Amino acid sequence: MFLVMFFLLMMVSLILMFISLGFLIFEKVIIIEFILFKLNSSMIIYMIMLDWVSLLFVSFILFISFLVILYSKEYIKMELNLIRFFYLMMMFILSMIMFIMSPNLISLLLGWDLLGLVSYCLVVYYQNMKSFNSSMITILFNRIGDISLVMMISWMINYGSWSMMVFMEKIYEENMQIMMSLLLLSSFSKSAQIPFSYWLPMAMAAPTPVSSLVHSSTLVTAGVYLLIRFSGCFNEKMFMIMFIMGLNTMFMSSLMANFEYDLKKIIALSTLSQLGVMISIMAMKMYNLVFFHLLMHGLFKALMFLCAGKIIHLLSYQDIRYMGGVVKFLPFTSSIFMISNLSLSGLPFLSGFYSKDLMLEFMSMNYLNMISYTVYYSSSMMTVMYSFRLFFFFFLQEKFLVLVKVQENFLMVVSMMLMVLMVIMGGSVFMWIIFKTPYFTCFSKFMKMNIYILIMMGSLISYEYWNIQLNYKLKIVKIHKLVMFIMKMFYMPVLLLSFNKILFKMGLLFLKMDMEWLEYMGSQMIYSKNYLLKFLQIYYLYNYKEFFMLSLMVMVLLFI
Known part of the structure; x- marks a missing residue:
């Protein structure tokens, strides 16, 4: 059964990738409508839009999904509820496809809401108190985005349609900007931007294959994809909000990752940082570049989760302070993990370099103030710092406290090997496919060398910080309070x-x-005092003649 699912997803992924290339070359868009039912003067329509963006994104999701399913066959082979886990994974993939191919708010809400519900079931897969708390926080934060979409649907009844095309026609109306604010709120809640950032590190209570698929390339990027789809409807104030929130999220998560010791939370915070990068670049109206980075980020971040999951699975703990020397026992996994880490840092010529270098260059060419420029480059340097921090803990530190048999596994190695090929070659291949014409950038040689300077400075600072952590203890109260302030997300x-x-x-x-x-x-x-009403009714019935004579006398007196 699992092998059938594996080959089916692989074949569909390859077919959709070639179809998306055809749609991109010939600039084709296909819209399919299904009338579900009619309600008064409104028709409830399920719409499917097939263009190169949706087809390429679905093909990437299916590519990552079939590798994660192959990996999961070995990772959770001893679980009692194995079939339930795979059904939940397939439900999540189906709901993500429903969301991606929906230009209609009604059909989009079906996929959006199903994403939240299935992710809740996956986070709570391990039946313990930590999973219960994490899943409840996850679904409550996602409910905010669901409520925003429901409010948008109720407001769109005034226009008689829930299609995306109506948004494009009514872009300059004041009411439309209110709905765009609701859309921005829903995307921020799903992509864990400030002030909704707390749920993503908490969601790491899920199994690592779930984190690899759900919390790296699909669920958290749904908000960014929604912004790409409705990008033509935002005004300048909305773009300014995107830039400020994305920049703050990127800085906060990058800084926090340098003080974290939980391996999965470090990767989750790096995901949060990259989401902030995408949102901030979205504010500069570089939609194709954001989509390109979204695809490349999904590849190397899923690979990082797969490698981390294998290490955690064999060692039975997540603290990086006790993972020193793991490269001696897992050389292949550690090497692949560092390749994905270097891709995250933007090392030439890995997949992350082609998108990250372009984003830094376009940010440098825009008319931004010095504070934004400094925060952006500082966040990028801190990304390199926590990436090399993991490298030093894995390769240089000698502290390995587990007395178990640690060895490579065939299925896990195959899934990681297929994905690392895409991490190495995917950036150079898809850069020529997605961008029809090369982006033109013009600045000095020093500005062009900024990304290499950031990598060198980040690695040196990370090495010194790693030495301080090993040789000294933070006994100063003020430093301890500062570290706690950062680790608690301010x-x-x-x-x-x-x-x-x-x-x-x-x-x-x-x-x-x-x-x-x-x-x-x-x-x-009123019910308890009912006996008073019964008493008045009885009194009226038994004294009917007296009341009649009294009323007659009153009428006579009135007419005299």
């Missing part, structure tokens, strides 16, 4: 949880009002 979770406490107290107050005071003073009080 106390953002504390602020969010305090806000949640206020909401819970308000909910308890409304519960007391509804179940106690309103019930007692309303219907329950």
Whole structure:
């Protein structure tokens, strides 16, 4: 069964990739509509849009999916609920395809909502308290984006259609910008931008194959893909919000990753940093470049999760301080992990270099202030720092505390080997495919060498910081407090949880009002005092003649 799924996904991925190239060359777009049912004057339509963007993205997702499924066959072979896990993975792939190919808000919401529900089931796969808490935080943050899309759908009833084409026609209306604000909110919640960044590191409680597929190349990039699809509808204020939030997210996550010791959380924070890069470049209206980096990032980040999952699977812990010398026991896995790490850093001529170098160059050519420029380059340098920090812990430190048999596994090695080929060659191949004409950049030789200077400076600073961590303990209270401040995401979770406490107290107050005071003073009080009404009714029936004579006398007196 698993081999059938593996070969099926592989063949469909290759076919869709060649079809997408044909759509790109001949500039073809196919839109298919299915009328589900009619409601008064509105038709509920399920739409499918086939163009080179959607087909190429789906082919990449299927390529990563069949490698992750091959990897998972060995990773969770001892699990009791193995079939359930693979069904959940297939449900997630199906929901992602539904989301990608939907230009209609109704059909888009089906895939969007299903993504959140299936990701909740995958995060809670390990039945323990940590998984329960992480999955609840994940689904609650994703509910914010779902509510925003539902509000957009209800507002679009005024226009009689939920199609993306209506957005393009009504772009200059004031109401349309309100809906674009809701769309921006939903994409920020799904892509874990500030202030919704807390859920992505918490979601690392899921199995590592889930993190490789869900939290690197599909779920978290859904918000970026949504912004690419509706990119022509945003005004300059929206782009400024994107740039500020993306820049802050990139800086915060890069800084936090340099103080983290959990291997999976470091990779999750690097994912968060790259999402911030995509959102900030989106604000500069480089949509093809963002899409190109989205594809390349999905490749090398999925490979990083696969390598990290194999190391964690064999060692049974995630703390990088006890992984020193792992290269001696897992040379192939460690080498592939460092290739993906160098691709993340932007080392020439790996896949990450072609997108990251272009993004840095375009950021340098834009008219930005010095603060934005400094924060952007500092974040890029910190990306190199935490990448080389992992290199030093894996290759140079001698601390290996596990007395188990550690060896390479065939299925895991095959899946990682196929993906590392794409990480090495994919950037140079797809750069010539996606960009019809070469991007023109013009600046000095020093500016052109900035990415190489960043790599060298980041590696040197990371080496010195690694030496300090090994030889000295942070006993100074102020430094310890600063480190805790950074590792707690600048106390953002504390602020969010305090806000949640206020909401819970308000909910308890409304519960007391509804179940106690309103019930007692309303219907329950009327029902309990019903005997008074019965008494008045009996009194009226037995004294009917007296009431009739009294009313007659009153009428006579009135007419005299």
